[in-house]
Amino acid sequence: MKLRTFFSIFFLLLVALAGANLALGVFLEKAQQELEASHRELQSLTTLADDLVFSSQWQTRFARGYISNNDPKRVDWYNAIEAILNGKVARPKDYNFGYWDLVNGGIIPPPEKKRDDAVSIEDRFLSQNITAQELNKLKEARSFLEKVVGIERAAMHAVDGEFDDGAGTFSRKGKPDRTLATKLLFSDEYRKLNGDLALKISQMQELIRQRYATQISQQQAFTRLLFTANTYINIGLFGMVILSLIFLRNRFAVRSSQLMTVVHDIGSGNLSARVPVSGSDEISELATTINAMAEDLNIAFDKLENKIKLSGEALADLEVERSRSEKLLHNILPAAIAERLRGGEETIAEVFPEVTVFFSDIVGFTELSAKLGPHETVNMLNAIFEKFDELVEKHGVEKIKTIGDSYMVVGGVPTRDPLHCQHIADFALDAQSFINDFGKEVPYPLKMRMGVHTGTVAAGVVGRKRFSYDLWGDVVNVASRFESTCEPDKIHVSEAVKVRLTDDYVFLDDGTVDLKGKETMRSFFLIGKKTQMPGILDFKSSRPAAFQSGS
Incomplete structure (x- = not known):
C-alpha cells in the first residue's frame, strides 16, 4: 500500500473517530x-x-x-x-x-x-x-x-x-x-x-x-452509555494509531523510531510526551495529530481524576454526616427508641404501669441567674447537669429533658425495670450529695429541691422534624408538685415511693402536703440508705415520732 493511500485511509478513519468522539462529548x-x-x-x-x-x-x-x-x-x-x-x-x-x-x-x-x-x-x-x-x-x-x-x-x-x-x-x-x-x-x-x-x-x-x-x-444510564461509547472510541483511536505506527516503522525507520518512542511514553501514562515536528510531509502531520491526541487524553484523564477525587470526598463527607446524624439521634432520644425509629417504626407510644419520676430545680434560680449573668449561669448549669448525666448512666435511669434549671429523670422507661424506684432513689441521693459538695466550692448560695413520685405514665415520641421523647400522666404532675413544695436541699417523696423503699431506705415523715389541683397527700423526706447510715439509731432516738412513722 502506498504511503499516500495509507495516510488517506488513516486520516479518514481518524476524522471519523474524532468526529464521533466530539459528537459524544x-x-x-x-x-x-x-x-x-x-x-x-x-x-x-x-x-x-x-x-x-x-x-x-x-x-x-x-x-x-x-x-x-x-x-x-x-x-x-x-x-x-x-x-x-x-x-x-x-x-x-x-x-x-x-x-x-x-x-x-x-x-x-x-x-x-x-x-x-x-x-x-x-x-x-x-x-x-x-x-x-x-x-x-x-x-x-x-x-x-x-x-x-x-x-x-x-x-x-x-x-x-x-x-x-x-x-x-x-x-x-x-x-x-x-x-x-x-x-x-x-x-x-x-x-x-x-x-x-x-x-x-x-x-x-x-x-x-x-x-x-x-x-x-x-x-x-444514558450518561453512562455515552461515557462507555466515548471510552471505546478513544480506545479504538489509540489502537489505530498504534497499528499505523507499526506500519510506518518499517517504511521510515529513523523518524518512525522517534514517533514510536513518544507513543510508547503516552501508552505508559506519560501524557506530557510530545513528538518533535519537523518538515511538512505526512509523518509531520501524523506527529501533529498524535500531539493533539495526547493533549486531549491528558485533559480527559485530568478531568476523570478530578471527578474520582470529588466522588471520594463526597462519599467520605456522606459517611461523616451519617455518623453525626446517628450520634445526634441517640443524644436526643433513648437508645432503644432511636433504634425503633431507625427500624421504620413511625408512631411510638406506650403505657408503663410502674415507673418513678424525679424532678429537681435550683432554689431562687431567677435571682441567682440575674446576679451571676448569662455566662456564669450557663457554666453552673453545665457543671451540675453534666454530673447529673453521669449519674443517669451510673444508675440506669433515663433523662427526659431539662427546662431552665429543672431536670427531669424517670426510672422504668423506656426499658421496663422492676427496681425503677430504687434506682431513682439512689440517683436522687447521689445528686443531693453532689449538690451539697458543689455548693461548698462556689462563692454563691446553691440549694436544690427534689421531688419523686411513683405510678403509671404514657410515653412516646412527638414531632416529625424535631423529635422529642416525653411522658404524660398524673404521676408527672404529682412529682413536679412534690418538687415545688420541697424544702431546700431535701428529697420530697410521696407515700407510694416510701412504701416501695421502706425496707432499705430511711425516711422522715413530713406530715401532709396540699398539692394544687389534688387532694391532701402524705409526704416524706428521703434521708438515705440504711446500709450507708451506721448512725441512724442515734438520729432516730433524737426524733422518734418522725422516724417511727417514716422509716
Whole structure:
C-alpha cells in the first residue's frame, strides 16, 4: 500500500473517530445538563411542598397563640401566610420553616404587603410542569388546608365575640368564647383534617420523588452509555494509531523510531510526551495529530481524576454526616427508641404501669441567674447537669429533658425495670450529695429541691422534624408538685415511693402536703440508705415520732 493511500485511509478513519468522539462529548455534556436540571426541578418541587407544610404548621401556631393571648400580630402573620400561599403577597427571600421564628423573635420584620412578583403556590407548582396526578394531590391538600383555615378563623373570631352568621361571614356578635375557640383548635375533627392534609402532601411528594427517581435513573444510564461509547472510541483511536505506527516503522525507520518512542511514553501514562515536528510531509502531520491526541487524553484523564477525587470526598463527607446524624439521634432520644425509629417504626407510644419520676430545680434560680449573668449561669448549669448525666448512666435511669434549671429523670422507661424506684432513689441521693459538695466550692448560695413520685405514665415520641421523647400522666404532675413544695436541699417523696423503699431506705415523715389541683397527700423526706447510715439509731432516738412513722 502506498504511503499516500495509507495516510488517506488513516486520516479518514481518524476524522471519523474524532468526529464521533466530539459528537459524544456534546451529547454527554447535554445529558449532564439534563441530569442537573432534573435535580434542580426535584429540589424546587420539594421546596414548594415544604412551603405548604410549614405554612399550615405556622398558621396553626398563630391561631392557637391568638386564642391564648389575643395578640393582634398573630392574626396579621396568619393572614400574611395565607396571602403568600394565594399569591397576594410576594414570597420573601429565604422563606423557610425558620422564617417565622425570626419574625416572632423580632429579628427580622414581617413580609411586606406588596404584590410585585407574587405568585400563588398552585401557579408555582404548575410552572414546574407537574403531572395531572400530582396536581390532583395538590388540589386535595389545598382543599383540606381551606377546611383547616376555616376552623382556625372560626376559633379566632370566637375569641373576639364574632360568630358565623350562616353566610360565611362572622357578622353575628356575641360574648367572646375562648372555651369554644380552644375546643375548635383541639378537636378530633381539626386534628384529623391536619392529618389528612399532611397525608396528601406526603403522597404528592412521593409521586414527585418516584417520577424524578425514574427520570434521573434513565438519564444516568444514558450518561453512562455515552461515557462507555466515548471510552471505546478513544480506545479504538489509540489502537489505530498504534497499528499505523507499526506500519510506518518499517517504511521510515529513523523518524518512525522517534514517533514510536513518544507513543510508547503516552501508552505508559506519560501524557506530557510530545513528538518533535519537523518538515511538512505526512509523518509531520501524523506527529501533529498524535500531539493533539495526547493533549486531549491528558485533559480527559485530568478531568476523570478530578471527578474520582470529588466522588471520594463526597462519599467520605456522606459517611461523616451519617455518623453525626446517628450520634445526634441517640443524644436526643433513648437508645432503644432511636433504634425503633431507625427500624421504620413511625408512631411510638406506650403505657408503663410502674415507673418513678424525679424532678429537681435550683432554689431562687431567677435571682441567682440575674446576679451571676448569662455566662456564669450557663457554666453552673453545665457543671451540675453534666454530673447529673453521669449519674443517669451510673444508675440506669433515663433523662427526659431539662427546662431552665429543672431536670427531669424517670426510672422504668423506656426499658421496663422492676427496681425503677430504687434506682431513682439512689440517683436522687447521689445528686443531693453532689449538690451539697458543689455548693461548698462556689462563692454563691446553691440549694436544690427534689421531688419523686411513683405510678403509671404514657410515653412516646412527638414531632416529625424535631423529635422529642416525653411522658404524660398524673404521676408527672404529682412529682413536679412534690418538687415545688420541697424544702431546700431535701428529697420530697410521696407515700407510694416510701412504701416501695421502706425496707432499705430511711425516711422522715413530713406530715401532709396540699398539692394544687389534688387532694391532701402524705409526704416524706428521703434521708438515705440504711446500709450507708451506721448512725441512724442515734438520729432516730433524737426524733422518734418522725422516724417511727417514716422509716
